[in-house]
Amino acid sequence: MHRRLVTSAITAALCGTTLAGTATYASAAPLAVDCRKVKCVALTFDDGPVADTQRLLRILNDRNVRATFYVVGTNVQKNPSTVRAAALAGHQIGNHSWDHANLTKLSTAKIKSQLSRTDTVIKQATGTKPTTFRAPYGAHNAAVRTAAGRPLVHWSVDTLDWKHRDSARIIKTVNAETKPGDIVLLHDIHKTTVDAVPGIIKALKARGFHFVTVDQLFAPSKLPTGKVTYHNRAAYRP
Secondary structure (H helix, E strand, C coil): CHHHHHHHHHHHHHHHHHHHHHHHHHHCCCCCCCCCCCCEEEEEEECCCCCCHHHHHHHHHHCCCCCEEEECHHHHHHCHHHHHHHHHCCCEEEECCCCCCCHHHCCHHHHHHHHHHHHHHHHHHHCCCCCCECCHHHCCCHHHHHHHCCCEECCCEECCCCCCCCHHHHHHHHHHHCCCCEEEEEECCCHHHHHHHHHHHHHHHHCCCEECCHHHHHCCCCCCCCCEECECHHHCCC
């Protein structure tokens, strides 16, 4: 009898864990937003994941904000659980090369290797191959665009957060320059950038912005393969 009670308790606990995990996953799905009718912005974070990315994920989760992470393969290899957590939280994961090389200086074979190796570690971590690519430094040419075999997503608001390690300045720049349909470039490898995120969210929410992933920003349209996209300002028709 005692054994049956213990077994039942364990089974109930396991079921509860499964249900809780399902509920968490479901609640993490991006909210339905039509960026043609409301103000949308896509916050994008490059070059991670690093240790501080976990803090960023908590900040975004606490504010119910979804973002897009353009990750570097070497860092994914070091921190697969962080990429997995980001994907499960409803954030979009994009390819940002294996080791942040200037791809325009590489052969076609090496460009493809940079992307395929990163695709592999992202898929191992998340179960899904990334559908968009961001070229390191924004450097691209015909060889890079062709080898990517997918849309290249760059940015329309450059915070220069890598240069100016000043959280207040980052917040001011994003608030001053962001328009509906913009893609904001940030780097979660810098503490000052992660420190700025609560202020960025507060300022843009006060202006009526919704925070979406890159795919959501362009939905229901699909981005063109082999071409560079910088923003979706033209879609907003309030």
